[in-house]
Amino acid sequence: MQNRIMITGAGSGLGREIALRWAREGWRLALSDVSDAGLQETLRLVREAGADGFVQRCDVRDYSQLTAFAQACEQKFGGIDIIVNNAGVASGGFFGELSLEDWDWQIAINLMGVVKGCKAFLPLLEQSKGKIINIASMAALMQGPAMSNYNVAKAGVVALSESLLIELRQQEIGVHVVCPSFFQTNLLDSFRGPTPAMKAQVGKLLESSPISASDIAEYIFDQVGKGEFMILPHEQGRMAWQLKQKNPQMLYDEMANMADKMRAKAKSGKD
Numbered sequence: 274m275q276n277r278i279m280i281t282g283a284g285s286g287l288g289r290e291i292a293l294r295w296a297r298e299g300w301r302l303a304l305s306d307v308s309d310a311g312l313q314e315t316l317r318l319v320r321e322a323g324a325d326g327f328v329q330r331c332d333v334r335d336y337s338q339l340t341a342f343a344q345a346c347e348q349k350f351g352g353i354d355i356i357v358n359n360a361g362v363a364s365g366g367f368f369g370e371l372s373l374e375d376w377d378w379q380i381a382i383n384l385m386g387v388v389k390g391c392k393a394f395l396p397l398l399e400q401s402k403g404k405i406i407n408i409a410s411m412a413a414l415m416q417g418p419a420m421s422n423y424n425v426a427k428a429g430v431v432a433l434s435e436s437l438l439i440e441l442r443q444q445e446i447g448v449h450v451v452c453p454s455f456f457q458t459n460l461l462d463s464f465r466g467p468t469p470a471m472k473a474q475v476g477k478l479l480e481s482s483p484i485s486a487s488d489i490a491e492y493i494f495d496q497v498g499k500g501e502f503m504i505l506p507h508e509q510g511r512m513a514w515q516l517k518q519k520n521p522q523m524l525y526d527e528m529a530n531m532a533d534k535m536r537a538k539a540k541s542g543k544d
């Protein structure tokens with residue numbers, strides 16, 4: 274029987290590239306997103322790569338849409354072998370400038386969307402002894418300045434993944450968490466934050482990545498195959514994480530300097 278994978282946020286960026294990487298292995302794909310046009314384009318590319326599947330609109334904030342999606346996977350595929358909780362949005366702004374609504378929005382999508390995805394699909398994963406791949410971020414580990422709500426949501430995804438790794442071993446369900454640094458996608462389109470200057474700064478960071486979404490999908494495919502739990506696709510990210518574990522204060526000092534620079538830039542109006 275062919276293997277089956279479901280991906281949230283599959284209509285763009287990393288979600289689309291993960292779909293294409295597994296499509297090249299001949300997997301059947303269940304693709305969801307809030308963007309119908311994005312989903313149609315991913316499905317077209319999946320078919321071009323010689324695989325097939327179905328698309329279903331699904332907002333990860335809405336648990337009933339996720340359970341309906343799980344039901345569709347059961348009806349159409351007879352189950353699921355891998356789930357990828359990838360859907361996410363970008364945000365930025367210093368803590369003092371972020372509203373509580375900014376927090377609710379960020380946590381609802383980037384953290385609770387992953388919690389709900391895991392919960393909705395758990396019965397199917399128990400049947401298949403499948404795998405969970407959660408897309409977090411280096412922000413979960415490094416806590417860069419002016420993105421506290423994003424940092425907290427992604428740190429929550431890492432903590433959830435560690436909890437599930439421990440709890441689900443008995444059911445033989447594999448768990449992986451991916452922490453990429455910035456890379457170029459359409460993530461900036463979803464940006465929510467108090468100032469356009471902050472959005473521009475995030476845009477520059479996305480552009481600065483030495484690796485693409487497709488490189489990251491390739492790395493994830495390889496590392497999941499090797500059974501690696503914590504997947505850090507950027508070399509610089511792996512180095513920074515090692516450094517932080519050895520000397521956290523040095524990293525805090527560096528981040529504080531970065532915060533000063535960002536404030537100065539925002540004040541002078543330059544980017």
Ligand SMILES: NC(=O)c1ccc[n+]([C@@H]2O[C@H](COP(=O)([O-])OP(=O)(O)OC[C@H]3O[C@@H](n4cnc5c(N)ncnc54)[C@H](O)[C@@H]3O)[C@@H](O)[C@H]2O)c1
Pocket residue numbers: 281282283284285286287288305306307308311331332333334359360361362382408409410411452453454455456457458459460461462463479
């Ligand atoms: N691009 C980066 O620099 C970067 C770095 C680290 C982690 N990530 C994470 O990678 C994941 C994929 O992001 P991307 O960079 O490919 O961005 P992207 O914007 O290109 O893709 C994200 C997709 O998620 C979908 N989405 C947004 N809100 C949704 C919702 N409520 N329900 C369902 N789908 C929703 C969007 O429509 C979009 O198709 C996200 O979790 C993001 O936080 C990205």
